[in-house]
Amino acid sequence: MSPVLELRGVTKIFPNRRGIRDISLTVNRGDIYGFFGPNGAGKTTVMKMLTGLARPQQGQLRLFGHDVGTGFEQAMAKVGVLIETAEAFTYMSARRNLEQAARFYPRLPKGRIDDVLALTGLSPYAHEKVAGYSLGMKQRLGLAAALLGEPELLILDEPTNGLDIEGMVQIRELIAGLAREQGITIFLSSHFIGEMEQLCSRIGILHEGRLIREAAISTLLQERGTLEAAYLHELNQVRGQAAHA
Numbered sequence: 001m002s003p004v005l006e007l008r009g010v011t012k013i014f015p016n017r018r019g020i021r022d023i024s025l026t027v028n029r030g031d032i033y034g035f036f037g038p039n040g041a042g043k044t045t046v047m048k049m050l051t052g053l054a055r056p057q058q059g060q061l062r063l064f065g066h067d068v069g070t071g072f073e074q075a076m077a078k079v080g081v082l083i084e085t086a087e088a089f090t091y092m093s094a095r096r097n098l099e100q101a102a103r104f105y106p107r108l109p110k111g112r113i114d115d116v117l118a119l120t121g122l123s124p125y126a127h128e129k130v131a132g133y134s135l136g137m138k139q140r141l142g143l144a145a146a147l148l149g150e151p152e153l154l155i156l157d158e159p160t161n162g163l164d165i166e167g168m169v170q171i172r173e174l175i176a177g178l179a180r181e182q183g184i185t186i187f188l189s190s191h192f193i194g195e196m197e198q199l200c201s202r203i204g205i206l207h208e209g210r211l212i213r214e215a216a217i218s219t220l221l222q223e224r225g226t227l228e229a230a231y232l233h234e235l236n237q238v239r240g241q242a243a244h245a
């Protein structure tokens with residue numbers, strides 16, 4: 001079976017020489033894959049290419065075996081996306097927002113809006129205007145919209161960014177539940193190493209535009225005790241190599 005998400009030799013360098021270089025990674029069905037890196041490492045650049053908002057200069061990005069560049073519709077057919085903060089019409093209720101989003105899915109099963117409201121814990125607030133929502137509730141609404149098309153893969157860019165601790169925990173639990181109970185494969189970016197340790201099954205570590213390690217979280221914990229220690233170890237290795245080059 002082909003991987004759910006695959007990058008092979010993906011490169012995009014901006015005129016200022018920053019960007020991402022020769023990234024290859026694989027996400028298999030059932031993974032909660034953490035795409036980890038500090039600010040500026042290149043996560044958003046990859047997320048944009050994966051969702052067709054930018055193009056690589058070299059390499060391939062494939063979703064369910066379809067190339068994002070040449071077979072965009074097929075590649076995205078089973079994918080839900082939440083890139084940075086969810087945008088919603090604040091003067092409408094959550095339900096009205098989802099009704100608007102549902103127009104993009106001509107064959108949506110009846111009751112799907114109720115289902116995604118329930119999945120994201122928004123049913124009790126479905127008729128309230130989004131203007132009165134907390135940031136965490138807005139993120140849940142973004143997830144509800146991403147779930148409308150019954151995706152098999154969710155691509156989430158920094159889904160807990162800007163949330164308070166309670167909001168972060170709620171979103172983390174929601175994502176874990178979607179993977180566990182709905183069997184959805186997750187690819188999420190974050191710069192919180194603790195979040196990766198709590199939530200993910202595999203991790204790809206990005207450093208200055210390069211993937212410096214890809215491994216199961218359990219492997220890294222076995223090697224170094226904590227994910228933070230594993231990350232710092234990888235960083236020292238790379239810096240040591242650079243110093244000797």
Ligand SMILES: Nc1ncnc2c1ncn2[C@@H]1O[C@H](COP(=O)(O)OP(=O)(O)OP(=O)(O)O)[C@@H](O)[C@H]1O
Pocket residue numbers: 014015016018019037038039040041042043044045046191
């Ligand atoms: N349009 C652009 N023009 C020039 N440089 C860019 C452009 N977009 C991104 N970069 C640079 O490429 C690098 C990677 O940026 P990117 O936004 O992908 O990082 P990130 O890991 O998502 O960081 P953050 O967590 O801060 O969003 C950064 O050094 C950034 O300054």
